[in-house]
Amino acid sequence: MTARSYALSDGNSFYCSCERVFDPSLEGRPVIVLSNNDGCAVAMTPEAKALGVKMGSPWFQIRDLCKREGIVARSSNYALYGDMSRRVNEVYKTFSSVVEVYSIDESFLDFSDVPDRSALAQEMRRTVKQWTGIPTRVGIGPTRVLSKVANNLAKKRLELNGVCDLTDEALRRQLLPLLDIEDVWGIGRASAPKLRAVGIETAADLRDMPPRQARAMLTVAGEKLVRELNGIHCDDLELTPPVRKGIAVTRSFGKPITTVEEMMQATGFYATRAAEKLRRHRVLAPSIRVFMHTSPFREGPSRSVAKTIGFPSPTWDTRDLVSAATRATKLIWANGFQYAKAGVMLDGLTTPEETPRSLFDAQDPSREALLSALDSINGKFGRGSLYLARTGHNPAWKLRSDLKSPAYTTDLRQAPLARA
DNA sequence: TCTGGGGTCCTAGGACCC
């Protein structure tokens, strides 16, 4: 019997590697790729990193450094990276029948029942490099978290030659103490100091933490993390990409916004873009949320506010979104602040196929009509449960899903439907 | 002067209902 194994493969400095594939003269030179409006560095090669560029370094701060040291800076080209990512994943599929695309440059592969995992991983690296030009590194482990940890070690420790297999427990005991707590997947800048304060400094310390304590400090995500570090499997691979749950359009302003008219212009424009995205993805939004906040980098009074406005029925209509966005902006506006960023967010999206229109139009449908509508959509969602409800000022029945009450659908069949 | 954008998940707390 062979143990379950996951491999996490990622492209080294992925965006920069893509740029190098199309411009081989960049090979061996320090390269960085800049964010959308060339605001900051979002990818860098080890050569650039060695010269002092950090992830997220603002362009205006490193411009001189780049000029002085001959660092090549490129604007990002997401169409190119997306195409490259697709090609790399095609190669992965020849090495494992189960591939979960986790992000543009990372994929989880099922490596269970592979006799020599490291050898297969090395062969995969060679093939990806040969067919696409992209260099990769591979981490292997009995859980996804451990494969992620392994990938990190493969990155940090050059003697591992791009592949680290943590399936063996003895090797884990040896290597986990070498990984700082900040480098563990799921531990960010808020949790790391909290953990360090109680003496948790490395991945090994976190592994040995009582799961209940981890839950108290880091919520359920922390408890899962501890279990997975111990080799106990908690999350499986997502084989089919989940339906889009939210859409956001947000921007930082070149210069701060101080008047409500300007802000309404901005959020109205974001709402227009959001409506385009809804129609492109063929999903409907039940509500829209507008937020704005001041710059965290500047002195002065700070403010961060948000407002959600619901629609009578889910919509992708530009006018609905823009008028709600404008209304929300007025409602939360306060004078005397320098707003640096704002945006609109759409949550709880539904699709026309999964949620029959008639359900939303029904003002006072019969019990039979509601139950048959429920039957027609039942089981079409991957997770959670479904129920019908009407709430707030909205007279129409709504379809909702809620992970917290898995038995609700059954309850609904037995309980009399309330008439508001 | 200039510090990204787009996602997911979790939780607290108020409103409301029975």
Add this chain to the structure above:
DNA sequence: TCTGGGGTCCTAGGACCC
């Protein structure tokens, strides 16, 4: 009639990810 407890719904906000 009064009260409390328990449940759900919804919003806001935080943390994390790439």
